Amino acid sequence: MKRISDIFPGLVSAIKREAATVGSKGTAHDFIHDCTVAGYCLLLDSSERGQLAAAAALCHSTDRRFPVDSVRQRLVRVKSYLLTASRLDDVARNVVIDAVINHDKPNDPDDSNVLVILKDADRLGNLGLVAALRCAQLHHDLPTFDPRFVSRPDPCATYESPLTVLHDVRSALEWDPREGKGRYCLRLPRAVQLGIPYFDWLKAGLVLIRQQIEETSIRSAPVVGQVSRSSKSPRRVSPGQRTGPRRRDEIRRR
Numbered sequence: 456m457k458r459i460s461d462i463f464p465g466l467v468s469a470i471k472r473e474a475a476t477v478g479s480k481g482t483a484h485d486f487i488h489d490c491t492v493a494g495y496c497l498l499l500d501s502s503e504r505g506q507l508a509a510a511a512a513l514c515h516s517t518d519r520r521f522p523v524d525s526v527r528q529r530l531v532r533v534k535s536y537l538l539t540a541s542r543l544d545d546v547a548r549n550v551v552i553d554a555v556i557n558h559d560k561p562n563d564p565d566d567s568n569v570l571v572i573l574k575d576a577d578r579l580g581n582l583g584l585v586a587a588l589r590c591a592q593l594h595h596d597l598p599t600f601d602p603r604f605v606s607r608p609d610p611c612a613t614y615e616s617p618l619t620v621l622h623d624v625r626s627a628l629e630w631d632p633r634e635g636k637g638r639y640c641l642r643l644p645r646a647v648q649l650g651i652p653y654f655d656w657l658k659a660g661l662v663l664i665r666q667q668i669e670e671t672s673i674r675s676a677p678v679v680g681q682v683s684r685s686s687k688s689p690r691r692v693s694p695g696q697r698t699g700p701r702r703r704d705e706i707r708r709r
């Protein structure tokens with residue numbers, strides 16, 4: 456399989472420079488994430504479609520690095536990367552831009568093939584221990600977890616206000632098609648195959664947390680550091696600093 460740096464060397468360099476200017480600490484959208492998602496795109500589809508999705512993956516975090524940018528500014532930024540650092544023609548470039556702009560929205564039957572690949576690859580790139588570490592880095596001001604909400608999600612927590620790091624981490628289970636048919640589930644059979652070990656790892660981790668709670672009898676321990684149980688509590692993070700495409704029917708800003 457070709458590597459992303461073999462296919463789009465100029466684009467890889469351009470995005471690497473951009474990431475370096477912003478820095479990765481606390482953004483949860485570092486250059487490694489972009490390359491991981493691009494690698495998954497090529498793994499899911501090695502044809503031209505997968506390569507276009509990989510180009511979009513390289514550009515998909517610009518909204519996170521520049522959260523105050525408008526959609527128009529994002530368009531200009533991504534377009535300039537593709538014009539100066541890739542050899543894509545107009546048609547291919549527009550397909551890539553569409554995928555970049557729409558990658559954080561819920562699954563839609565009208566998604567292009569390239570966008571389907573990118574959405575699944577982005578979810579795969581937000582699974583596993585590294586993604587959990589990024590969640591913790593991003594939400595370093597939140598409690599790690601609430602002993603009452605391990606097996607099930609905290610009903611007061613939301614994507615915008617997760618209340619604990621664990622809530623954000625366990626939200627990835629919404630991408631597991633075995634858990635239901637939500638609008639953020641993985642769609643490509645190969646993506647599901649690749650994702651299952653990570654979903655199972657996360658579920659096993661939750662079981663062990665439950666076991667540790669029972670072993671140490673901390674079930675009723677107060678959660679230190681939590682400011683409010685209300686879902687209307689103030690937002691903790693910039694909308695441009697999320698870790699991955701999640702749920703809800705609003706546009707994700709990931």
Ligand SMILES: [Fe+2]
Nearest residue numbers: 577698699709
């Ligand atoms: Fe991403």
